[in-house]
Amino acid sequence: MTIRRRCTERNCKDGRRCLAHLRFDVMWRGKRYRMPVNEYAIPRMEPGKQRPIESMEEARDWERLFIGEIKAGRDPHRVPNPSSNISTELDDVAAFLDAYLERCVMPACEASTPCGARPQC
Numbered sequence: 707m708t709i710r711r712r713c714t715e716r717n718c719k720d721g722r723r724c725l726a727h728l729r730f731d732v733m734w735r736g737k738r739y740r741m742p743v744n745e746y747a748i749p750r751m752e753p754g755k756q757r758p759i760e761s762m763e764e765a766r767d768w769e770r771l772f773i774g775e776i777k778a779g780r781d782p783h784r785v786p787n788p789s790s791n792i793s794t795e796l797d798d799v800a801a802f803l804d805a806y807l808e809r810c811v812m813p814a815c816e817a818s819t820p821c822g823a824r825p826q827c
């Protein structure tokens with residue numbers, strides 16, 4: 707199980723239905739990645755629309771991205787550059803790689819289509 711449903715915060719009234727303290731808990735190639743869902747998701751939301759997640763469906767969407775980042779060799783604790791910077795900073799290799807990973811690798815990993823052209827998957 708990747709999303710820990712049971713809230714482990716003390717004094718949390720919502721218990722099993724708690725969304726505020728949901729955590730990812732992912733094992734990948736012998737390494738364990740744990741992180742609160744909101745801590746991962748909120749910085750990646752569009753500016754002005756940032757708010758805590760509101761449903762398990764939303765948590766699962768973020769879970770796919772979380773796993774995609776890990777499989778792409780990225781540190782999920784690092785917030786990627788905002789996508790608005792990408793087009794103006796293509797000479798910046800790091801920004802280019804971020805753009806590449808966002809646009810090409812992660813959507814490919816989410817779909818069940820073969821992605822042999824992208825060895826990161």
Ligand SMILES: [Zn+2]
Nearest residue numbers: 713718724727
């Ligand atoms: Zn809680």
